[in-house]
Amino acid sequence: MTSAPDRAPDRAPDRADGRAAAALPLRPELAGLEPYGAPQLDVPVLLNVNENPYAPSEQVVADVAAAVAEAARGLNRYPDRDFVALRTDLADYLATESGVRLDPAQVWAANGSNEIMLHVLQAFGGPGRTALSFAPTYSMYPEYARDTSTAWVVGRRSEDFSIDPEHARAAIAEHAPSVVLLASPNNPTGTALPAGTVRVVLDAAARVPGGCVVVVDEAYGEFRRTGTPSALELLAEHPHLAVSRTMSKAFGLAGARVGYLAASTALVDALRVVRLPYHLSAVTQAVARAALAHAPELMAQVGSLREERDGLVAWLRARGFVACDSDANFVLFGTFDDRQAVWQGLLDRGVLVRVTGPEGWLRVSVGTPAETAAFRAALVEVTGR
Incomplete structure (x- = not known):
């Protein structure tokens, strides 16, 4: 999925003097493609691109x-x-x-x-x-x-x-x-x-x-x-x-x-x-x-994110979702008959996750405890589980 700010124009605009813009010798395999990019949306809880949720210390x-x-x-x-x-x-x-x-x-x-x-x-x-x-x-x-x-x-x-x-x-x-x-x-x-x-x-x-x-x-x-x-x-x-x-x-x-x-x-x-x-x-x-x-200080945050991830996997499974064992800072979970509708429902509640992976799955990044709590509450509202 690509949000409006990520999209490039389909073609160059016409010249101001009325003449059509010159054709560009684009490589054929690039024709019609859009730039890579996850949606960049202004919502309270951003859990779609696997960022570390903790800003650097002062x-x-x-x-x-x-x-x-x-x-x-x-x-x-x-x-x-x-x-x-x-x-x-x-x-x-x-x-x-x-x-x-x-x-x-x-x-x-x-x-x-x-x-x-x-x-x-x-x-x-x-x-x-x-x-x-x-x-x-x-x-x-x-x-x-x-x-x-x-x-x-x-x-x-x-x-x-x-x-x-x-x-x-x-x-x-x-x-x-x-x-x-x-x-x-x-x-x-x-x-x-x-x-x-x-x-x-x-x-x-x-x-x-x-x-x-x-x-x-x-x-x-x-x-x-x-x-x-x-x-x-x-x-x-x-x-x-x-x-x-x-x-x-x-x-x-x-x-x-x-x-x-x-x-x-x-x-x-x-x-x-x-x-x-x-x-x-x-x-x-x-x-x-x-x-x-500052590697020792920053790696200390990794331990807390691992704990948050493992707790999220356990919570998803307890709610009846399928959640993959993860060695990363995100969890792939599902499965949904209409994952797009679940994604949109979460977004409507201020939580952005990622539509990616095989059909029926969604991916959520591990956030702070407060962000994870917001994701859990939104997912319960959207799915009724």
């Missing part, structure tokens, strides 16, 4: 402001195009968060994990090559493929939204992709992948003629439940593996647009070839580093 705000002020004094110069200090800080954070120590040269960053994925497809996709994933999954993946003229194919997830290892092995053998994209935890289902499944995919990818890069997208990795492993633990054994993360979710920095990736130095070096010069501004680098200095 101390974080002060330290970010000071870091930006310092960066501003040098804005007449280009930033460090390889952002070595930020990569070092990210490597230190991952060592603490996952227990995996990486060299800073194994870390890459960009303007959100979206740009990270685009770099991957620019480097390893392209005409005559294929990217593979398993649906339902993140709706931007096929757009990355489209934008890089990479063929897009999907296998299917099982009824419980897991990936059957043998199905994955067969799909890779059949399509011989150059890139496999695995979201874990998966969006929109919240499903995390067992390490054994990832190993099967890595083994199958290693057999693809010409090579195949496997990206495990851990945008919601910090929210995983205790005992759920990170694919970072597999990096040392698999040079064709990349693990992507973001600072938008757990760090509450969606507005800063910082994503990053961990991989072998050879894979990272390939991304350095396709990135635009100085793509990560000095201000962005300063904001990210200031936030990373």
Whole structure:
């Protein structure tokens, strides 16, 4: 769904002098498409785009402001195009968060994990090559493929939204992709992948003629439940593996647009070839580093969001809804004969959730206790449960 502010004009307006505007040589596969975007509506409870509901503390705000002020004094110069200090800080954070120590040269960053994925497809996709994933999954993946003229194919997830290892092995053998994209935890289902499944995919990818890069997208990795492993633990054994993360979710920095990736130095070096010069501004680098200095404080919020998520799953099930087990900061729930009507009913009561995933399902982000209470009350009114 797209709200009015997200929509682009269908065509350029006529010229003021009365002559028709010149035709634009738009790529045929882009004709008639609208920009990606969830609805941006002014309602009291926003639970549709998986944001962290907690704003940065005043101390974080002060330290970010000071870091930006310092960066501003040098804005007449280009930033460090390889952002070595930020990569070092990210490597230190991952060592603490996952227990995996990486060299800073194994870390890459960009303007959100979206740009990270685009770099991957620019480097390893392209005409005559294929990217593979398993649906339902993140709706931007096929757009990355489209934008890089990479063929897009999907296998299917099982009824419980897991990936059957043998199905994955067969799909890779059949399509011989150059890139496999695995979201874990998966969006929109919240499903995390067992390490054994990832190993099967890595083994199958290693057999693809010409090579195949496997990206495990851990945008919601910090929210995983205790005992759920990170694919970072597999990096040392698999040079064709990349693990992507973001600072938008757990760090509450969606507005800063910082994503990053961990991989072998050879894979990272390939991304350095396709990135635009100085793509990560000095201000962005300063904001990210200031936030990373507060990682312990920000990760404390993650624990409370996990508790809120698990409580929401239990409440939905007690009310007779189906709710997926989630390792993310959202819950996929249903099922509804008319999910659009339920979505609209919630919106009419000031609560915005997301219409996404298989038919009949809705996705709700984990909010503050007050926001979750508002969602519960609205859902009871709309459904009568």
